Amino acid sequence: MRYGYFDEGNNEYVIDRVDLPTSWTNYLGVEDLCAVVNHTAGGYLFYKSPEYHRITRFRGNAVPMDRPGDYIYIRDNADGDYFSISWQPVGKPLDQAKYTTRHGMSVTTYECEYKGLRASEKLSIPIGDNALIWDVVITNQSDRDRDLSVFSYAEFSYHPVPIDNQNFQMSLYCAGSEYRDGTILYDLFYEEGYQYFTSNFEPDGFECLRDEFIGLYNTETNPQAVERGRLTGSFEKGGNHCASLQKNLMLKPGESARLIYFLGEGGYAEAEAIRAKYASPEKLEEAYETLRSFWMEKKRRFSVHSPEKGVDVMINTWTLYQAEINVMFSRFASFIEVGGRTGLGYRDTAQDAMTVIASNPQGCRKRIIELLSALTSSGYGIHLFEPRWFLPEEGAEKKKKPFKSPTVIPKPEGASKVHGLADACSDDALWLVPSIVEYVRETGDLGFLQEEYGYADGGSGSVYEHMKKIVGFSLKEVGENGICKGLRADWNDCLNLGGGESALVSFLLFRALICLRETAEYIGDRSYADDLSDTVTALQKSLNDTLWDGDWYLRGFTKSGRKIGTRENKEGQIHLESNAWAVLSGAADEEKAKRALDSIHEKLATPFGIMLNAPVYTEPDDEVGFITRVYPGLKENGSIFSHPNPWVWSAECRMGNGERAFAYYRSLCPYYQNDSIESRWAEPYSYCQFISGRDHTTYGRAHHPFMTGSGGWAYFAVTHYMLGVRPGFDELTVDPCIPKSWDGFEVSRVFRGATYRIRVTNPDHVEKGVKQIRIDGREASKIPVFAAGEEHAVEVVMG
Ligand code: GLC
Numbered sequence: 005m006r007y008g009y010f011d012e013g014n015n016e017y018v019i020d021r022v023d024l025p026t027s028w029t030n031y032l033g034v035e036d037l038c039a040v041v042n043h044t045a046g047g048y049l050f051y052k053s054p055e056y057h058r059i060t061r062f063r064g065n066a067v068p069m070d071r072p073g074d075y076i077y078i079r080d081n082a083d084g085d086y087f088s089i090s091w092q093p094v095g096k097p098l099d100q101a102k103y104t105t106r107h108g109m110s111v112t113t114y115e116c117e118y119k120g121l122r123a124s125e126k127l128s129i130p131i132g133d134n135a136l137i138w139d140v141v142i143t144n145q146s147d148r149d150r151d152l153s154v155f156s157y158a159e160f161s162y163h164p165v166p167i168d169n170q171n172f173q174m175s176l177y178c179a180g181s182e183y184r185d186g187t188i189l190y191d192l193f194y195e196e197g198y199q200y201f202t203s204n205f206e207p208d209g210f211e212c213l214r215d216e217f218i219g220l221y222n223t224e225t226n227p228q229a230v231e232r233g234r235l236t237g238s239f240e241k242g243g244n245h246c247a248s249l250q251k252n253l254m255l256k257p258g259e260s261a262r263l264i265y266f267l268g269e270g271g272y273a274e275a276e277a278i279r280a281k282y283a284s285p286e287k288l289e290e291a292y293e294t295l296r297s298f299w300m301e302k303k304r305r306f307s308v309h310s311p312e313k314g315v316d317v318m319i320n321t322w323t324l325y326q327a328e329i330n331v332m333f334s335r336f337a338s339f340i341e342v343g344g345r346t347g348l349g350y351r352d353t354a355q356d357a358m359t360v361i362a363s364n365p366q367g368c369r370k371r372i373i374e375l376l377s378a379l380t381s382s383g384y385g386i387h388l389f390e391p392r393w394f395l396p397e398e399g400a401e402k403k404k405k406p407f408k409s410p411t412v413i414p415k416p417e418g419a420s421k422v423h424g425l426a427d428a429c430s431d432d433a434l435w436l437v438p439s440i441v442e443y444v445r446e447t448g449d450l451g452f453l454q455e456e457y458g459y460a461d462g463g464s465g466s467v468y469e470h471m472k473k474i475v476g477f478s479l480k481e482v483g484e485n486g487i488c489k490g491l492r493a494d495w496n497d498c499l500n501l502g503g504g505e506s507a508l509v510s511f512l513l514f515r516a517l518i519c520l521r522e523t524a525e526y527i528g529d530r531s532y533a534d535d536l537s538d539t540v541t542a543l544q545k546s547l548n549d550t551l552w553d554g555d556w557y558l559r560g561f562t563k564s565g566r567k568i569g570t571r572e573n574k575e576g577q578i579h580l581e582s583n584a585w586a587v588l589s590g591a592a593d594e595e596k597a598k599r600a601l602d603s604i605h606e607k608l609a610t611p612f613g614i615m616l617n618a619p620v621y622t623e624p625d626d627e628v629g630f631i632t633r634v635y636p637g638l639k640e641n642g643s644i645f646s647h648p649n650p651w652v653w654s655a656e657c658r659m660g661n662g663e664r665a666f667a668y669y670r671s672l673c674p675y676y677q678n679d680s681i682e683s684r685w686a687e688p689y690s691y692c693q694f695i696s697g698r699d700h701t702t703y704g705r706a707h708h709p710f711m712t713g714s715g716g717w718a719y720f721a722v723t724h725y726m727l728g729v730r731p732g733f734d735e736l737t738v739d740p741c742i743p744k745s746w747d748g749f750e751v752s753r754v755f756r757g758a759t760y761r762i763r764v765t766n767p768d769h770v771e772k773g774v775k776q777i778r779i780d781g782r783e784a785s786k787i788p789v790f791a792a793g794e795e796h797a798v799e800v801v802m803g
Pocket residue numbers: 335349351352495496497498640693712713
């Protein structure tokens with residue numbers, strides 16, 4: 005069953021059946037202001053932090069779902085009937101009204117046709133403005149005059165969400181509203197700074213008090229103000245606040261009205277300024293164009309044309325978009341994480357920052373620097389941190405009256421921001437080494453390696469020294485079997501091993517060592533590179549000796565020495581992570597690599613993607629970890645956890661199995677589930693954190709869209725391993741691994757400012773291997789770095 009389609013020309017996903025089985029999300033804004041919105045205009049707005057600077061309120065995991073939001077109600081004053089442009093919250097029966105939602109790149113548009121009226125509400129946050137714009141157009145398509153009243157509605161939140169949710173003796177008595185000359189102002193007494201809500205028209209009424217608008221015994225579905233058709237002009241110091249402006253319209257047949265609303269950071273002056281800025285609708289069209297160009301420029305950096313539509317549509321638009329959104333806003337703003345946690349997760353950010361360096365070098369560099377500053381001098385990362393703990397906030401406004409709570413809110417101070425080894429995750433910082441190397445390869449910015457950054461616990465060192473500390477830490481923190489300690493957890497938060505040893509971490513260390521060695525060789529640090537070579541050789545031998553279980557690699561050892569991920573186990577015999585990384589890191593011997601990948605295929609592959617482990621755990625076992633207390637088939641216990649799936653695609657490509665890599669791609673990629681939403685539930689344009697595994701009653705259902713490492717990893721795996729276009733220190737490599745049936749594909753790639761028009765042909769119908777490269781018609785042995793601004797034709801013949 006389908007609920008919509010990909011509109012490729014407009015880079016939009018169009019939902020033409022809005023009664024979806026779950027919320028489908030989009031993200032608006034590309035700088036500091038961000039709105040998380042769903043397909044019925046539910047959602048919330050925040051400035052920089054969804055936890056500490058929330059602008060609009062959201063009731064998470066509530067009934068009805070995803071309320072409130074950015075609502076426009078249209079009331080026909082002839083009979084008092086009203087509807088909202090986004091299907092909800094009024095929710096007219098779908099056989100009486102037609103609704104469409106278009107989620108695009110940083111814009112979402114709701115459209116509706118009801119009783120001879122056509123209306124649209126387009127939401128976006130222009131680049132350079134800290135304001136969410138609601139662009140509303142209403143057209144009278146009937147043959148009679150229409151007497152309408154239009155009401156906006158958004159509900160304000162106290163900035164710190166924990167207080168907004170729990171401490172009403174504070175939030176209700178120090179948040180206030182007022183109104184002047186068409187602008188609603190929302191103020192917090194303990195904090196400098198306001199929000200405004202204003203419009204491009206002279207309003208006929210306003211309401212600042214939520215309970216006046218809705219009524220205590222009504223809901224957003226039937227607000228008393230809209231039922232009545234008139235706002236009362238309420239405002240107050242204290243209470244719950246909203247932004248409602250009324251506009252009365254008389255529309256003749258065929259006539260349209262455009263109403264533009266602005267919900268932004270600032271006071272009357274900022275409201276005035278934004279009204280002036282967008283006084284003419286052309287200015288708004290220009291802002292849309294700027295936003296469009298922002299994304300077009302990113303798309304231009306890498307675009308593919310292949311025989312597989314689900315590759316082109318996802319890589320050129322949606323997976324790129326998902327990966328970028330993760331880098332922009334980190335993981336803690338969604339309908340799942342609704343403001344309880346912000347900051348950066350070390351491992352998640354370190355991986356995200358590797359994936360879109362080509363399209364967002366500055367954003368990834370910023371994240372990498374934040375991670376470098378949250379590294380301790382002993383070489384482990386601070387698992388969850390606020391960048392401002394360790395770095396001055398970029399462009400931070402000096403607030404005259406910063407938020408100072410009169411009640412105690414425990415906040416980490418000084419040394420307590422730096423947790424000890426007991427709370428360290430063994431994988432966190434290991435992800436950063438390859439990300440840094442990828443950054444240098446992409447940008448050619450070798451100087452970055454010598455830049456100096458502080459350590460979280462004091463002292464400082466160059467980026468190169470940070471990298472050495474990271475591998476040094478993992479080389480030192482090994483257990484009795486010579487495998488890296490798992491510490492609190494590794495990538496799998498729920499596989500705690502009681503603090504035992506993690507095979508995954510040892511393979512990640514192997515990969516980090518290889519990356520560092522290549523860097524050391526490139527910059528001429530010969531003796532260090534030689535030392536690393538010795539370490540790598542010894543480590544490779546010991547990993548293959550200690551961790552091979554016969555048909556696959558172990559997952560680790562518990563503290564008491566029990567093997568995990570062995571055929572000897574009744575449950576959790578085989579795990580994806582250690583096997584994927586054994587191969588992808590290059591540590592696995594050739595034979596073992598093949599066998600390990602075959603075992604993944606035999607034991608873990610499903611039509612919806614690859615399960616994390618099998619058989620599922622059914623008995624709680626705290627020596628193994630929390631994984632054994634999660635229901636079978638959900639989350640880390642035998643679900644199809646999306647994030648590590650592309651690790652297997654990449655590992656298959658490393659071994660030359662293009663057929664299998666693409667079969668896996670198709671099974672997980674949401675594009676291919678557009679017509680089976682009855683089982684998927686979630687949006688088909690974004691990867692979700694996990695899909696229920698075969699041991700769960702909801703097998704095949706996808707959970708937690710957008711904010712997951714699977715977006716970035718899917719993008720990285722397809723671009724770098726499957727299409728095989730990889731930046732090097734001083735060349736661009738094209739080493740595809742594709743299905744035999746492909747005749748070839750084309751990629752346009754910007755690398756260090758030059759454009760490479762790459763055409764890959766596959767005359768012998770192989771899965772991997774390059775027999776010839778031609779540049780601008782002339783045979784070449786490699787693809788060099790061209791001067792910025794140049795354009796070259798690169799032909800790659802497989803065989
Ligand atoms: C979540 C966490 C991530 C972790 C994964 C597996 O996605 O954000 O850090 O690696 O779960 O446990």
